[in-house]
Amino acid sequence: MAHSDLLPNLDSCLTTLRTVGWGAMAILQSYYNGDNQTNLNANEDKQDGPVTAADLAANKYILATLQETFSPEEFGYLSEETHQGNEPLPQDWVWIIDPLDGTRDFIDKTGEYALHIALTYRQRPVLALVGMPEAEKLYYAVQGQGCFRETKAGEVTRLQVTSKSDSSPLTLVVSRSHRDQRFQDLIDRLPFGDRHYVGSVGCKIVTILEGQSDVYISLSGKSAAKDWDFAAPELILTEAGGKFTYFDQTPVVYNRGDVRQWGGIMATNGSRHGALCEQAVQILAQLDQG
Template identity: 60%
Template sequence: MQTDPLVLNNQAQQMLHDLLPQVCQVGWGAAAILRSYYQGEPGRTNLGVQEEQEGPVTAADIAANHFILEQLHTIVPDREHGYLSEETYKAGAHPQPLPQAWVWIVDPLDGTRDFIDRTGEYALHIALTYQGRPVLAVVVCPELEKLYYATLGGGSYVQTLGQAEPDRRLTVSTRSQPEDLTIVVSRTHRDDRFNQFLDRFPCANRHYVGSVGCKISAIVEQQADWYPILSGKSAPKDWDLAAPELILTEAGGQVSRIDGSSLRYNQADVNQWGAILATNGHAHNTLCALARTIIDDLDQP
């Protein structure tokens, strides 16, 4: 039940081509801000952690968010683009879609708990969406010193900080048998229902990683093959998934709900409810079918 693929005209494709190197620079700049807090540089030793309903927020989140939005407004000074991040969403009076067709969706610190706990497995996301679908994406994993980028139809690539070699094009693994696949999941943030869900799959290999951005990087680096998302009391937000989705799909993977439908962004509700699978694409339909069967069984009264 995938929606029709998005097709961009030549003018839009040229815009993405021109924007991409600038957005990559914004990503590296925001990563430097996050690392300065992470490493406790002078004047940035206090994270100012605030525990909120959706999770902790730190001074690093706020500083990186301000930098990214300020830079994007400079790069794209017109009013044809909207901006959606956790901070801008909270500031809105009533949740509703932004009216612009082009919307930037930003997560200045994906994996805040991993950032606070110093696991190194945090990331930042910048995505440009058009009519609810991602068309440009940057994901930076600062402690890996890697920046992943993609444009619709242009492939996914990775830059390594300070590396002189050309950017490396990314492709997912070709593993296709469920029992041979490696699943990437969080060490924590798993309730009993999700653990039961995992235990019923034939995939014995598990790779534990913190943030969504780092999980998707594990798949495009062929360290893992798929990542399940099962909402419970809460769900991932637009800013958690928009940029990682494009990085994965442009590397040959697939992202969908388990009924095969595509994700839509900049809707009235930023929560991505339900069951979502991000895979290398070679066993996507099989995994979706298995997931539907398992969830139906788990949800039996």
């Protein structure tokens, strides 16, 4: 059965989601720029990184607003701030939410933080939004309908990634920190030209959409990225013509119980995606052999 034959209507969901996105970004900005900025109450001891009052306030708003329309009986809610346990949610339709991706960048005032909300159907994203509060832009996509950028003024532009020729050097977008030695060795051996340093995963993927970068790589070490880091960024990239897969080039799967995405993930504007995946696998095999 096609997605369009199933409840909910994704176009209607998108209308709700865009409203929620702007509302959540306003909350994040109120903490980042406004009266609340000196009262973040950051919990630096959280195992997976710091959490602030801004994360919690945005999360509370997103869940309350979505649940008014999308019943928790029919829709699962997998959120960074409320996730518990290691069992997959039983619903076919699951919202995957990161109210503040890039909390460290938020605290450090780099501006490179983002909002991620995706709706998945049977473990794959079908509707997604990545919000950039400081740029005052939303990026959104519905499966099969393309990727769009919306400004606060209401201007909507369809986006398409720009591929590069086989001979052009590729630019890697990467964090300023968070690199263990194995990941550093991997990216040092891959054929990249420039490196573009950006915070949140959502912000990194947006640089590929906007033609500032070509490739983003995630490689788990002692820890791993989570479902809510990738579900929304994946769909906006692929709907703009990019590619987002595990290193073995299979689709990324969500809501499996363990929210951690172990292994390697390659996200590109489509330029040499398969070749980069194959090279990454070969390089890691060499590294692991010592």
